[in-house]
Amino acid sequence: MRAAAEPEQGRTGGQPVGRHVLLIEDEPNIAEAIRFILSRDGWRVTTHGGGSDALMAVRSAVPDVLILDVMLPGLSGFEILAALRADTRLASLPVMMLTAKGQGRDREAAERAGADRFVAKPFSNADLLASVRELAAGRPG
C-alpha cells in the first residue's frame, strides 16, 4: 500500500513501500529531516515527541521499525525502551537508538536495554537510511 507521504517517492533499492517507521524524537527539525529521507526511500513515517504517552503510541501504531532518540525530555529513551522490552507484544520490535556521539556510556546502556542498532548524532543521512534498511531486512517475514 502506497503511503500518503508528502515528499516525492523514489523507489530505491527495491524496498517494499508501506513499511511503517515510528520515530520518537522531540526536535521538530531533526524529525522533519528523518521523515523526508525515509519517505523518499518508500517508508511510511509517523513521529511522536516522546514523554509519558510514548509507550501507548508505540502500542497503538505497531510499527515495523522504531527509531528512538536517547535524548528526550522527560521520560528518557532508555526508560521507554526498557518498558517496551518488558511488554511481550513489543519485545521483538526492531529498535534503532539515536545516541549522542562519543558517549560510550550511551551505547553500552542501549545495548543492555535491548536496542538492535545505534546511530550516533549527528548522523549522515546515508548511514541512517542504511541502518533502517538493515533493521527491517533482519526481521523475519
Next chain:
Amino acid sequence: MAAAGWLTGARIRARRERIGLRQAEVARRAGISASYLNLIEHDRRRVGPDLLPRLAAALEIEAEALAGAQGRTDDLRAAAAAAGGAAAELARAEDFAGRFPGWADLVLAQAARIARLERLVEALNDRIGQDPHLSAALHEVLNAMTSVRAAAGILAETDDLDPDWRRRFHQNLHTDSERLAAGAEALVAYLDQAEGSEANAMAASPQEEVEDWLALRGWHLPDLEPGGGGPAALSAQIAGLASDAARSLARDWVAVLAADAAAMPEPALGQALADAGGDPLRIAARLGVAPLAAMRRTALRAGATEGLVLCDAAGAFLLRKPVAGFPLPRGGGGCALWPLYAALGQPGTAVEGIGELPGQVPRRFRLRAIAEIRHPGGFGGPVLRQAAMLIRADDLPAGVTPLRIGGACRICPRALCPARREPPILRDEGL
C-alpha cells in the same frame, strides 16, 4: 627506647651549645640535676610535659621549638600515607624532619599541592559529569548540529528537490545554524569561566580557602570590632578569594563574627575572660550570649591563643583554627575520642577533658566542648546541631588523668586504641 636521630635530646644539646651554656647551668635553671640533663641530651630519658616548658625557658626558646619536629613528623606521615606510603622510611620521619627541615617542607608542600590538584580534578569531573548547564549546552549543540547536517545533506544530495521542500530545509538550516552558534558561544563562555576561577586558584576546598584567609589575618578581624570599618571593609579582601563558594562562605563567617564582636565587645570581653578564668560558658552566662558564640569569640578575639574546632551534626568540620602541636585533619573526621564528639551526642552539656597526644614528647591540651541545638525552621523544620571544642595548651589542671587521643587515625601511632577506625601507617610499640 629512642631511635637514633635528631630527636629532642639532640635538639636540647644543640641549643644549649649554641647559646654557650653548660649542662650544670641549664639543669639548674630547669630544676633538675646535671646528670639527668645529660641522660636527656642523649635521648636516654623522655622529657615530660611538665619539664618541657622549664627546659625551654632555660634554653631561652619556645617549648614548641623543642618539640616542634613532631608537627612536621605527623604531616610527613600523612603525606606518605596519601601517596601510598610503602617506599618512605616512615620510622625515620622524625629524623628526616629534624635533619632536613627544608626538604621535609618541600615534601609537605608538594603533598599539599597534589591534594589540591586532586580536588580540582574531582571538582571538574563532577562538573562535567553532572553540571546540568554544561549538559544542556552540549545537548543543544549536538541537536542543532544533527539538524544542520541532515538538512544540508538533503539539500546537497537530493535530485529534483521540490522548491517548497528546498525552501523548508534552507530555513531549517538557517535556524539551526543560529542555534549552533549560540550553543557554541555558551559552551565557550562556560569553559572560560571554569578556567578563570577554579584553575587559577588550584582549588583548595572553599572551607580551606576561608581558613587560609583567616589564618593569614591571625584569626582575628579587627574591622569587625566596634569602631572598625565593619563587614564592608572586608569586601575587597573577600572578592579576592578564588571561588564563588569561598566568597559566599567568607561572607557568612564575617556576618557571624561581626555579630559575635557586637555582642561581646572589648573591654567587657577582656574583663569577663579574666574573671571567668577563660571559661567560655561563664563568659556566655555573664555577657548573655549563647555558649557557641562565646566559644567562637574566645578563639577569634584579638590575641587569642586557643584553638577551635566546629563541627555540624554529621561531624563535618565547619571551622578549624589550629594550635601548635594539635593536628587538625583536613577531611575524614578527627579522633573519635575528642570531647567534641561527646558533646555532639549530648547537646547542651559541657564536656571537658585533658587530651594527650602521642609523640616523642607527649603533648597535653585542655579541651572544652559543648553543642547547641537550633530550630531555624520552627517545630516543623529540621533540628540542627553544632558542636565546638576549644583547645588550650596551657592552664592544665594538675592531677587529672588525660585522655589518650590522637589527631587522625591514619597517622596516629596508638596501635591499640579501641576507637581506631583505620590502621595506622606506622606502629609505635607500647601505645
